[in-house]
Structures are given as C-alpha cells and as structure tokens.
Amino acid sequence: MEKILTKKSFPAWVKKLQSYTVYAPEKQENLWSYEVIQNPDKLNLEHLNTVQAPKKITFPQREVFLQFNTSKEGKPQIKEVLPKEQPTVIFGVRPCDAKAITLTDKVFGEEPKDPYYWSRRNQTTLVGLTCNTPPSDNCFCLSVGGSPHAKEGLDILMTDMDDKYHLDSLSKKGEKLIKAAENLFKPVSPKEKKELEKIHRESEKKIKREVKDIKNIPDKLKNMFNSPFWDEEAMSCIRCGICTYLCPTCYCFDITDELTSTLPLNGKRVRTWDTCQFPDFTMHSSGHNPRPDKASRLRQRILHKFQYHVENYQDYLCTGCGRCISLCPMGIDIIEILNKVRDHE
Amino acid sequence: MVNLEEIKKEAKKILEEGKVKYIIGYAKSSNILMAAPVFIKKPEDVNKLIWNPTCFQNLVKFLLDEKRKKAREKEPDTRPVGIFVKGCDSRAINVLLQEKFITREDVYIMGISCEDLGVLDEKKIFKKLKDEKPEKIEFDQGKNIVISTKEKTIKIPLKEILAERCLECTSSFPVISDVFWGDRNNRSPKEPFKSLEQIESLSQEKKWDFWQQQLSKCIRCYACRSVCPMCYCDECVVDSINLAVTADTSAEEKAQKIKWIEKSPESSENFGYHLVRAMHLAGRCIDCSECERVCPVDIPLRLLNKKLEKVAKELFDYKAGLDPEQPSLVSSFKDEDPEDFIR
Amino acid sequence: MNENIYIPKLAKIIKIKEEVSGSRSIKTFRTQFVEKNGFSHQCGQSAMLSVLGKGESMISISSSPLEKDFLQFSILKMGRVTSALHETEVGEIIGIRGPYGNNFPIENWKGKNLIFIGGGIGLAPIWSVLQTALKKKDDYGKLTLIYGARTSKDLVFKEELEKLNKKMKVHLSVDVEEKDWKEYVGFVPQNVTDKKPSPDNSISITCGPPIMIKFVIKALEELGFKDEQIYTTVENKMKCGIGKCGRCNIGKHYVCKDGPVYSWAKLKTLPQEY
Numbered sequence: 001m002e003k004i005l006t007k008k009s010f011p012a013w014v015k016k017l018q019s020y021t022v023y024a025p026e027k028q029e030n031l032w033s034y035e036v037i038q039n040p041d042k043l044n045l046e047h048l049n050t051v052q053a054p055k056k057i058t059f060p061q062r063e064v065f066l067q068f069n070t071s072k073e074g075k076p077q078i079k080e081v082l083p084k085e086q087p088t089v090i091f092g093v094r095p096c097d098a099k100a101i102t103l104t105d106k107v108f109g110e111e112p113k114d115p116y117y118w119s120r121r122n123q124t125t126l127v128g129l130t131c132n133t134p135p136s137d138n139c140f141c142l143s144v145g146g147s148p149h150a151k152e153g154l155d156i157l158m159t160d161m162d163d164k165y166h167l168d169s170l171s172k173k174g175e176k177l178i179k180a181a182e183n184l185f186k187p188v189s190p191k192e193k194k195e196l197e198k199i200h201r202e203s204e205k206k207i208k209r210e211v212k213d214i215k216n217i218p219d220k221l222k223n224m225f226n227s228p229f230w231d232e233e234a235m236s237c238i239r240c241g242i243c244t245y246l247c248p249t250c251y252c253f254d255i256t257d258e259l260t261s262t263l264p265l266n267g268k269r270v271r272t273w274d275t276c277q278f279p280d281f282t283m284h285s286s287g288h289n290p291r292p293d294k295a296s297r298l299r300q301r302i303l304h305k306f307q308y309h310v311e312n313y314q315d316y317l318c319t320g321c322g323r324c325i326s327l328c329p330m331g332i333d334i335i336e337i338l339n340k341v342r343d344h345e
Numbered sequence: 346m347v348n349l350e351e352i353k354k355e356a357k358k359i360l361e362e363g364k365v366k367y368i369i370g371y372a373k374s375s376n377i378l379m380a381a382p383v384f385i386k387k388p389e390d391v392n393k394l395i396w397n398p399t400c401f402q403n404l405v406k407f408l409l410d411e412k413r414k415k416a417r418e419k420e421p422d423t424r425p426v427g428i429f430v431k432g433c434d435s436r437a438i439n440v441l442l443q444e445k446f447i448t449r450e451d452v453y454i455m456g457i458s459c460e461d462l463g464v465l466d467e468k469k470i471f472k473k474l475k476d477e478k479p480e481k482i483e484f485d486q487g488k489n490i491v492i493s494t495k496e497k498t499i500k501i502p503l504k505e506i507l508a509e510r511c512l513e514c515t516s517s518f519p520v521i522s523d524v525f526w527g528d529r530n531n532r533s534p535k536e537p538f539k540s541l542e543q544i545e546s547l548s549q550e551k552k553w554d555f556w557q558q559q560l561s562k563c564i565r566c567y568a569c570r571s572v573c574p575m576c577y578c579d580e581c582v583v584d585s586i587n588l589a590v591t592a593d594t595s596a597e598e599k600a601q602k603i604k605w606i607e608k609s610p611e612s613s614e615n616f617g618y619h620l621v622r623a624m625h626l627a628g629r630c631i632d633c634s635e636c637e638r639v640c641p642v643d644i645p646l647r648l649l650n651k652k653l654e655k656v657a658k659e660l661f662d663y664k665a666g667l668d669p670e671q672p673s674l675v676s677s678f679k680d681e682d683p684e685d686f687i688r
Numbered sequence: 689m690n691e692n693i694y695i696p697k698l699a700k701i702i703k704i705k706e707e708v709s710g711s712r713s714i715k716t717f718r719t720q721f722v723e724k725n726g727f728s729h730q731c732g733q734s735a736m737l738s739v740l741g742k743g744e745s746m747i748s749i750s751s752s753p754l755e756k757d758f759l760q761f762s763i764l765k766m767g768r769v770t771s772a773l774h775e776t777e778v779g780e781i782i783g784i785r786g787p788y789g790n791n792f793p794i795e796n797w798k799g800k801n802l803i804f805i806g807g808g809i810g811l812a813p814i815w816s817v818l819q820t821a822l823k824k825k826d827d828y829g830k831l832t833l834i835y836g837a838r839t840s841k842d843l844v845f846k847e848e849l850e851k852l853n854k855k856m857k858v859h860l861s862v863d864v865e866e867k868d869w870k871e872y873v874g875f876v877p878q879n880v881t882d883k884k885p886s887p888d889n890s891i892s893i894t895c896g897p898p899i900m901i902k903f904v905i906k907a908l909e910e911l912g913f914k915d916e917q918i919y920t921t922v923e924n925k926m927k928c929g930i931g932k933c934g935r936c937n938i939g940k941h942y943v944c945k946d947g948p949v950y951s952w953a954k955l956k957t958l959p960q961e962y
Binding site for chain 3: 066068075076078080082107108110111113114115116225251252253254255256257259261262265267269272276281282283284285286288290291296303307308309311312320
C-alpha cells in the first residue's frame, strides 16, 4: 500500500499513535540519538546517522532476565522477568539499521528462541526513511546487498519528497499505523510515483564508498586465518568497544548476577552487551585465552561478519552503515581492510 | 615552522642504521580530518609520514602494547621504538618513566613542537561547516585551514578550531626527546583553566545534575580507558577478570576479586567507573584529552581530569609529566603539603 | 512462548565427594531436581550450573544417561562460580539449565573397542560414556582406560578406578616419580605410546588440557589411528549455552551448541583457535 502524507500532517499522524511509545531521532547537543518523542510537533526527520543504531531499543544494552532471593524458609527462589509488553514505533530508521535488525532476528529467532528479544521485537514497528543523501561519508550499503531505499525489515518506508512524504506500507504492522489516521493520507499520483523513482535512483548514485567483488571475500578469508595480515591491521587498534557497540548488527552479550544484598540474598541476573574486542570476552578462568591479542580479536570481528555468519546464515553480518569507520579513534577502516583482503595473494 | 621533509629524513636514517625496531608516527587515514597511527618498519615507507594539526592521537599508548609484546617474546628485539610525540604526549612518556613502567632505553623520542598551534577539534569544524561534508582540506602556511565542501571553499584561521587543550596549553613542545623539531617557546595562556569556569560556577546540585546527565550517556565501550596512555593496569575495576591471571593463580584469589562496578551502564555504575578513573589519573593525567576526543557519546571527560589537574596545581604546585625524576603526586608528601593528617 | 531457556531449574545437592584436596581441589556433586521439571541428557553434554548471586558456569555431566535418579558433576575449583560450588553443602539448592551441546555418537560405536584417554579433570566429560559402555558391556568390544594426572593425589574417581580394574584394562600414570607409585611415570601422551592401543576396530575418546589433547592426537596418529577414530571434547568460555552470546565460537561453530564433542576429522578443519 502506497500513500502520500504532507509534512504538515506528519505530527497529526504521530499524535494518533497514543497507544505506542514513539521513538525518533533527536539532536542532543551535537549528536543524533533515538529518543522517546514527547512532542510530535517538534518531530523532524532531517537526521544524519544516529550514533547508536535503533538496536539500543530492540536489543537494549541491559536486560533483566530474572530476580532471585531467598524465601522465609531459606530456600532460593527465582522469578522470571520479561519486558513489559509495550507497542513501540521507531520513526526515521535508516534502511541499513532495519536490515541489521533482520540479522539479529535470525540469531535470536533460531531455536531455542530468545524470549526477551522477541517480547520486545514483536511489539516494535519500524518506520524507515530513504537516505536521499547518505547520512554518513562512510556509507557503503550497496556493497553489502543493501540500498538507501531498501525495504527489508521495515514495516513502512517513508521517502522525503520536499513538502511531503511518500509512504510504502510493507506489512500488517505498517498498515495498522496508517489506519490509525487514514484520512490524513492521499493516494499516490503517477507523477509522484515517477518522482519517487527518480529520488530512489539518485540516492544510490550518491553512495561514494564501496567494497568491490565482495562475493569473493568469504572464500578469501578462509585461507587467511593464519596470515600476518591481521597483526599488521590490528597494530593501531586500542581494543575499545566502539566498533562493536555502535555496530547495528553486533549482538554478543554477557550474563551476570547483580546483587542488591547478600544476606538475605537478593539480586538480578542481567544480560549486557559484550564485545569480542575486550580481552576478557574469551579468557578462561584459568587464564588461558584462545584470542590472546588484538590481532586475533580484530580477525574475529572481520571473520564473524564476512565468513562465519555467511556460512551459518548466508548473509553478511554488516549492513554498510559506516559507524565503525567514522567513530574508530584510530582510523581503522573496515572497507580498506576488506579491499585488502580481496586483493590478498 | 616544522619541515616534514626533515622529519622523514631522520626517520629514514634511523631505520637504515637499525637504531630503532620501528617508528610509530602519523599517516593519512580515510577521514581527511584525522590522521591515523602508522607503524613504519622499512626505510622506504617513511613517505607515509605526515605532520599537521590532524595528528590528534597520543601514540604513547602503543608503547604499552610494545611492552606487553616484548614480555611474551622469548628473545625480544631490545632496540628502542621510535615514536613521534607532541608536547602533551612527551609528558605521558615522562609519567611512564617516572612510574618505571618503561625505561628510557625502550624509546627513541622524536619530538615535534606544536609551536603556536596544536591539533584541531573536529566538533568545532563541524559546527563551522553546519553539517556539510568536507571533501578536501589544506593547511595554508600553518595559519589557516582551507576546507572544500561540495558547495564551497572556506578558510578558517586554525586558532578558531583548535582543541580546547591546545588553547590552554602551557608547554606546547616536547619536554623529553632524542631528536627535536620546531621551537621551544613556552606559552602563557591567560586562562589555563578557562574550560572549567562554567562548571565551577554551578551549585553543587547543578553540578550533580550535569554529571548525572552526562554520565548516563556512557555505553561503557571503554574507549576513554583504551586510549589513555596512563591506563595500563592489568587489573581494572571494571573488568570481569584480572588480565594477569595465569594457570598458577589460585581459585581463591580469582573468586575473591571484588566486582566493584557492574557491567550494566546504569548511572551508579557509570559514576563508579568514571570517578575511579579520574581519581587514578590525579597527578598523572597530562591533558592530551584523547579520552574526550574518542568518546562516541560526547561525555566531556576532560573536565574531570582538568579539575584534578587544577587542584594538584593549586594545592601542591604539581604538574604531571614535566620531569621523570620528580616524586609522583599521590605517593609522596612534603612538609608544606596543605593536609595535616598525612604526617 | 515456549519455556524460557535462560531460567535455571532448582536442584538439590544430595551428595558431595571430595576427589582431590588442596589448591586444585576437585569435588563430585550429585544433584536432584526439586520439581519434576528436570531433563534427561546424552553422553558428552553439559549443563549450566548457577550459584545465585555468583553467576553461572558450564560443567559437563559426568553421570551416565542411563542413571535416572540424579545428575553428577565433577568440578575443579577454578574461579568465582566453581569456588562457590565448592563451598556448598549437601541439601543446598543450586540452579541448573540445559542440557547443552552435541553428544558422543555411541550408537555408531557398537561392536567397537573403546579407548578412553584422560588427563586430570578431563576424565569427567568422558566418564558418562565410560559408565554407559560399562553398563551395556555386551554392545561394545574391549574397553581400555589410559588416565593420568600431575600426581597421584590429583587423580579423580580413585575408588571407582580401583573397581574398574576388574571390568576393563586401566593404565594410570603420574607426571613425575613419586614414592610407592607402581604404575607408569610420564605424561599421558607418552603412556599412550607406551601402551600401544591397537587402532583396529577402535575408537579413542580423549579429554584433558588442550596441550595434552594435542600430543595424544599425535601419539594416536603415530599408532595408526585415523582422524575419524579419534574423538575429543573442546571447552571455551560460555555464557548462554545456545549459540547466541557469541563467545565460544571456533570458526562458524559454537562449542556450546555444535560441540563440545568433535572427531579429529572435523576439528582439524576448523580454525585452531581454542
């Protein structure tokens, strides 16, 4: 279902969505960030890339799994804590970030399913926005099978057409959103349709960065596990978590117990994000570490994204958003690494 | 003005002579507004070297990697590592020497004076550009930066977009070096702690609110710790395991490691992390402000460290990293120290 | 929604036996589920044990699946959670979730000779297969155990090993000479070379420290064992147990889900990162 919505009517539509928690990008100081929108009149979709992907909403950095305590009789008790079921809509989702959510869907959707992930995900509607101009200098979605107007993972794709938005409703969840304020939408005229196609075509041309012949890379990587290449590439890595925590597709996590008191026992078991870039991620209690240095950890990041995940799920674990490049304090550039891998002897 | 060709010549010479194992310097990165560290082993690669106000990084951090690597090797190459340092970076070397983390023979220090400039603040540039993307930059006689975007070319005096720390810098040239380029003119900025003014003027409640709001943004990527040359502990309060654990460490010792700070990015835990780090840097931070530069969520971390620097200056007349022989601030006391309880 | 995979089931400790004392203490725990919501397992699988407030630790199940009354775990005191387990007493309640991982393909081994090779606590993961094979002795050929530890004090299941002697061939070893030790002195791989188990119609199952496994495989290859005849178990740091948390992978395999049991034929094709 395709519709036209004037920009003037956009706040009115959002106001109709009272039963949802509405997130949209907001500029806080200098940075764009997904925040809960209190006042739809202030909403605008002119954001660049948000620092954090909407992953922070569908897969929050901290998730309480269960509470535990001891009963009066001194017996331990465990209480499951599932997230409150709250319909949520996220506006302004970039197609790369939406694709990323479909990738985590696969991991958390594989049996046995992850109940915490899905209780949030099932309640979430993703409203995307075409990147008429690339939101980052390091966008390379075209190289990894995406595009600035890709629909995968989205419930609605909006495209900015000056004084109006074109809306493409792609799922039942999307249709429900439009039905909430049906009279605000108009049908699409053939002229508008043509205009839309032009915007989409042009948007692709504006992506500057690319990884050529990416198809060869998974195979190439298979033979590079023991290459000194990784030592060289990792020299300037400082082993922080920026590349992975800000990655829309990275999903690795830790599970720990947090105590509020020991006597009587009272606490929570929580899931928090974790990253292959931290040395303690794989370190055994004995001190043995299968990935003892930053070279093996950088290799893991690249191989997970471009070899292992392809072998397991037939897709790259990367959607070309460019965050890991733009925000690496040392200028480590995944596109350059991949191009070097491709050209590696 | 510093001549890059002379720098390359010296780098080439010491590599050819085998005087150093390799040289840590700056090269271009795919981001035109930021240099990247480069590790040069072959004399012919010295042409990769650059020197300009995009050379933000404090390369001293990489000496920690080198030390750890050396400790693992059976027959390590004992030659020094060549390293390019700015004024602030050189003070980091002095602190590492003072703390006996490295020895003078480990490094061949290639000092470059920032003269009357320093490094850029990317955020200030972006403000000037109003979200337009720079496509090309040039430095015009060390005075201006000429930035071309798709729409236009603008010329900005470098002084308008220098990092705060450079505007407040009192010693913009390396205080320790084996080879040196540029001048050794001390600077005397009128207000060396100007950036603290605003926060100091706030009431206690307002300060609390400010930090509450800032630190709640932290995602615990630990980039601030990772980039800091003074953060070299094997055992850090935020890690789940002591990285120095070996097969011989007893189970008791491991089991008793206290979890001071949980992994959750909750405000209380974030406060714990950042305040512990700030206190551990008291009298050690040399104000390279890399922690603040790398923070992906823009927490003004430099304010914490700068405040402690100011306190150390006012109470103890102490500045970190000026001399490797000076007694360290927190492990020494003098009769004239202001607190009585320590005697 | 199905059962929440992250919620442990409560289980009572019904028996604790100290196998090895001292700084590298090993204890064997028998547990019974408090409610009738327990699970059954297969040889080689593991379970995630919880001490509430301390966390979770992945431990291999050392009892045979034919044993329906309890689950047994032999645990080396190593870090936070295992130390807390060592402090528990009979009657205390812990959490268990699982079972996790693949299993030894014992159905395919019927009629074959089984050679068990273990080092230190590494006997625990293969103990369930050994016990199962003993209980169904007629299904298998000759059974042999080659087992060693640093010192005689570090050997686990000492009482059981003595009884075992009557039912199968048992070759013990200690790493260095000690008083009154009448059996082999030397590392486990050397003992393998010394005892020369025949590869004919045989399967070898080995578990121990990574370095021991490496040299046992070498010794077995020299004796003529083919890659498909050598089985081992791998361990890595684990958190979720279901191939999602991302840390225990060896290449595309998650040890918690696709392992821990590997034939050498399979394991050698993976990146050697464990």
